Amino acid sequence: MQITGDMLIGAQAVRGTEATLQAINPTTGAAIGPDFHGGGEAEVERACALAEAAFDTYRNTTPEQRAAFLEAIAAGIEALGDTLVERAHLESALPIARLQGERGRTAGQLRLFATVLREGRWQQATFDPALPERTPPRPDLRMQRIAIGPVAVFGASNFPLAFSVAGGDTAAALAAGCPVVVKAHPAHLGTSELVGRVIQQAVRDAGLPEGVFSLLVGAGNAIGTALVSHPAIQAVGFTGSRAGGMALMRAANARPQPIPVYAEMSSINPVFLLPAALDARGEEIGRQLVESLVLGVGQFCTNPGLVIGIEGPALDKFRAAALGALQGKPAATMLTPGIHAAYQQGVAQLAALDGLQRIGNGVDASGANQARPEMFETTAAQFLADHRMQAEVFGPSTVLVVCRDMEEMLTVARQLEGQLTATMQLDDADHAAAQRLLPVLERKAGRVLCNGYPTGVEVAYAMVHGGPFPATSDARTTSVGATAIDRFLRPVCYQNLPQGLLPAALLK
Amino acid sequence: MQITGDMLIGAQAVRGTEATLQAINPTTGAAIGPDFHGGGEAEVERACALAEAAFDTYRNTTPEQRAAFLEAIAAGIEALGDTLVERAHLESALPIARLQGERGRTAGQLRLFATVLREGRWQQATFDPALPERTPPRPDLRMQRIAIGPVAVFGASNFPLAFSVAGGDTAAALAAGCPVVVKAHPAHLGTSELVGRVIQQAVRDAGLPEGVFSLLVGAGNAIGTALVSHPAIQAVGFTGSRAGGMALMRAANARPQPIPVYAEMSSINPVFLLPAALDARGEEIGRQLVESLVLGVGQFCTNPGLVIGIEGPALDKFRAAALGALQGKPAATMLTPGIHAAYQQGVAQLAALDGLQRIGNGVDASGANQARPEMFETTAAQFLADHRMQAEVFGPSTVLVVCRDMEEMLTVARQLEGQLTATMQLDDADHAAAQRLLPVLERKAGRVLCNGYPTGVEVAYAMVHGGPFPATSDARTTSVGATAIDRFLRPVCYQNLPQGLLPAALLK
Incomplete structure (x- = not known):
């Protein structure tokens, strides 16, 4: 043709x-x-x-x-x-x-x-x-x-x-x-x-x-x-x-x-790392999360642009594993010069925010319109104080929000805008915490998922790819x-x- | 209490x-x-x-x-x-x-x-x-x-x-x-x-x-x-x-x-009088229509504010019967002074339009906030030329639109705004005409009814009280x-x- x-x-x-x-x-x-x-x-x-x-x-x-x-x-x-x-x-x-x-x-x-x-x-x-x-x-x-x-x-x-x-x-x-x-x-x-x-x-x-x-x-x-x-x-x-x-x-x-x-x-698809799951398999989650982050050069509506965990040794292991995986991830060509320029700008805007640190990234770009994967970190207090940290950066960039405790994690969840998806990484011992988080996430997202990653949208009868504004x-x-x-x-x-x-x- | x-x-x-x-x-x-x-x-x-x-x-x-x-x-x-x-x-x-x-x-x-x-x-x-x-x-x-x-x-x-x-x-x-x-x-x-x-x-x-x-x-x-x-x-x-x-x-x-x-x-709930039905029972329809018009002092969202028929002796009989019934209908108290004032104004605005004649009304008002039932008439050509004839007048007022033929009736139907209801008065011999009208009415209204009047909304599983904008x-x-x-x-x-x-x- x-x-x-x-x-x-x-x-x-x-x-x-x-x-x-x-x-x-x-x-x-x-x-x-x-x-x-x-x-x-x-x-x-x-x-x-x-x-x-x-x-x-x-x-x-x-x-x-x-x-x-x-x-x-x-x-x-x-x-x-x-x-x-x-x-x-x-x-x-x-x-x-x-x-x-x-x-x-x-x-x-x-x-x-x-x-x-x-x-x-x-x-x-x-x-x-x-x-x-x-x-x-x-x-x-x-x-x-x-x-x-x-x-x-x-x-x-x-x-x-x-x-x-x-x-x-x-x-x-x-x-x-x-x-x-x-x-x-x-x-x-x-x-x-x-x-x-x-x-x-x-x-x-x-x-x-x-x-x-x-x-x-x-x-x-x-x-x-x-x-x-x-x-x-x-x-x-x-x-x-x-x-x-x-x-x-x-x-x-x-x-x-x-x-x-x-x-x-627009959606940043928060992933909540509940304590027992983080303890048991923080490193595995770190590596898997990076795979989801860079899939399709991060160019999915369901890309995990926000990760929320509670400070401590388990989160440190998660972070180290994620950054280790990230540094081996190549830069890759984005869909259009415009999307690439917007990604560069979005990353630069995040990097310029007070209270948000770039904690790691992938291999530097070497060709036209390539995106380098990026990971940022902030505290819950800073995240709650600056709405710009919730802006979607379309591409392989994510922000880790470190909470002091479960209460702060709930507060972060409540302050999120509408989302396509919300994810909980959880183990059996996390059910009590998850039961508190779930009603918040139901109100924020069209799809709530456990122990998976938001990328990948099944075409099925029970699928909801939607969610509250601005998703x-x-x-x-x-x-x-x-x-x-x-x-x-x-x-x-x-x-x-x-x-x-x-x-x-x-x-x- | x-x-x-x-x-x-x-x-x-x-x-x-x-x-x-x-x-x-x-x-x-x-x-x-x-x-x-x-x-x-x-x-x-x-x-x-x-x-x-x-x-x-x-x-x-x-x-x-x-x-x-x-x-x-x-x-x-x-x-x-x-x-x-x-x-x-x-x-x-x-x-x-x-x-x-x-x-x-x-x-x-x-x-x-x-x-x-x-x-x-x-x-x-x-x-x-x-x-x-x-x-x-x-x-x-x-x-x-x-x-x-x-x-x-x-x-x-x-x-x-x-x-x-x-x-x-x-x-x-x-x-x-x-x-x-x-x-x-x-x-x-x-x-x-x-x-x-x-x-x-x-x-x-x-x-x-x-x-x-x-x-x-x-x-x-x-x-x-x-x-x-x-x-x-x-x-x-x-x-x-x-x-x-x-x-x-x-x-x-x-x-x-x-x-x-x-x-x-807002809805004016058009009632279409198809030829065979008009021929067979035009006078009965005229009397029944007036009952629907004055029900509750016309203060229903589904009040029949528009009647569309084809000129000829059958329509003349319908009109005569409707006007006969109308002239015996008392003025009655409306819900509020504001609604009454709006009714008076709406009727006056209709009466002032070129090409629209007042053809009859009910008993004159004798008390505070009373509405006198009113009936107007125009031709399809004039109706199509002046959008103001479609304005809802909340109360017992209706407009009869006289068409030359079925084609003109279809044209009137196509030019209507969205409605809560659309009604066809029809007999078996009208089915061919109704089959042409029905697809137009489905697009205009939330409820299509035959051989009834739009007032009266059943609370049921199959009811639709809704319809395209501005209904x-x-x-x-x-x-x-x-x-x-x-x-x-x-x-x-x-x-x-x-x-x-x-x-x-x-x-x-």
Whole structure:
């Protein structure tokens, strides 16, 4: 499949007439062809009008039709073979093996939603039969959830496949019956076009209205703001920075008709080291934590950016083991020059804070856009006094917070912002302490885990990849797992509809 | 039970030191004692701090404990006997029989949520067992929904019992495990205190932390804005005007941590008269529509403020019958002088619009704060050209929109704002037309009904009392019925928690 640098608007490939964008190889800093031609308001209007025109037909396809459509997209992505993985590798510097795994995850997500559609519970069909003998009589009431409307999706730089053009948001929205307009992430333009063309072809093959999917390209924020502001758009999925997510929330709230924004933004994923666990296996935890820290050059929403322990010999052993592991960890190439610059700046800002010391790091960078893993330390008292120590530094940097005792650990937990995850390393003897910590962590995070590390998000029915603000803009939902479909549905009640008018799911 | 004019903050009765408020008898315009002493930021702070302190204990009560607590509130409200109904009648001018019915509905809602709690599905416990043999191994994942946090509730003037202090929002939030801070509606201050004292007593009797419930009183918007802005508050329930709801949405979005607002605001509840039904029973529909229009002096969120029909002899018969019924309908006292003034102004604004004619009305007003039922007419072309004809006029006023044909009726439907309800009057021969209209109405309304009238909202499992903006601020939820509990819950995933730490609902 050829990459042309065009946008995909409905069934067409459209060459933009605004600023030109280039994909960059972060390993070399060099541009990768071809040029991508950015679009503007005319293309937003065209894509949204097509999405609106497609909506009623698409939402009224059968669940089986949509399941087959999602499976066709999954198969199409797999059929791209090495072309896709190699392009994604060039654009992201992510290793080939990781991208092959991510491709499997992307196809798996699409197939999970096909299964969800066939199971049918997503629709929440609910029946209150008429009670004609009651005073007053009760009418026949039936409820189902229907698609919310066309959805705007903004992909993430750090998952060029699994959270991008055909990623979780797109899969969930298409499953729900919502047409999708994707704004391509500028960090992986070629990858986006390849995947976009697969979806475009799947729309065509399934005989669906062309507006079910469009892919826009544009430099800067203008095209994204225009997309979120378009009256046809009824919900927004976004994964990225806090500033970016907040800008989309403002745009969505400023519309004459406000719409929901599902923005996954910022999380430092605290790891609490409870005393008995630290005592028993502090060194092992230190080494494992560093593995989680540097995984994917720290470029995960669930990267452990905060570690909280209680001072003493066990913590000293943990620290020594972690620093020992850290110093052997190579610097590695980040996703984009911009992300690398932000990492350098974030690390410098932490290093400049009073009361926070850099206690170790990995091998110094030797190539373009490489991040050196970093570890800082502070006391609980200082951490509690300076909110800037909670700022997310996207990349392989973490802060160790040393508490005097369990009470101080609880105080630190209570002062945390909302998180995607919170982790407890614990042994049996820690249960009493954990029972005090757990209610705090439940309120702070979408996922609480024990004796693991937060990186690695299973695509499953019970997964919650979400959490209180600023981790996300809407703690009531998840962006990963089967229930992500809930975000693009709304309930409708049907009262006394004659049999011939009832929706299929409500016939019985 | 004595009405003292105090606020109820946790276990205390607290006398405010800000401006004094008085309950007004709308039938006479006279004040009803005692004086109510408004609170300010100090009382907001105190109520919210208590709610925050109560939250972890309250949310971790068992579903059975909360069910019994809700039932105790229901029984306490019933035990108030005539005292409650008579005070509500004095403050609202609503008939005694209506208020007795509303009391039954209020107790019924509380008991419905007790049933919902015992059934257990509300928690959505979900299990993905560990797969240790898989590569990579899957951890044990379990999900449940937990209470979102303390909730601020703003009651509605038009349901002084069922949508006020112990109304649907309070019942749903308490069921979910959320402490509630109510801002008393100034139109029924004594009723609010009576019900508030029942809840306060039920909290005490159940041995719950006092912060589970507080009732604030205040003039103007300051106390409400302070309440929504308080960091402890995690969600807002509101029923009232569009301007009021929008102000709360702005306050909630301006917080450092934005929170969900469930505001039910404005709806004109279109009724579509399909040709065969109009032909067969236009006169009957005309008479029934007027009954729905004047019910409760038109003071329902679901009042039919818009009727759409196709020109011809059948519509002429409908119109004649409706106007005939209308002219016998007495003017009646509205809930408050403010609502009455707004009704007069709304009717005057409609009457002044070019292209809209007043075609009939009821008996002229003869007493204080009485609303005269009104009926206007316009053409579809004029309706489509002037958005002001869609403005909600809260009270017994409706607009008949005359279309040339079915195509024009569809165009009118497509141009409507979001609604709580949309109704079709139809016969078998109308099914083809209804099949074209239904997809439009599903997108516009939370409830679609056939051959009935929108007033009357059943408290049931399949009910949706919600709908797209501006009917509500969040079309993904309902404020009436069993699934209203969803609004005050959020999902949390537990990964590899040891048995001793798992929440009760996730043990198996």
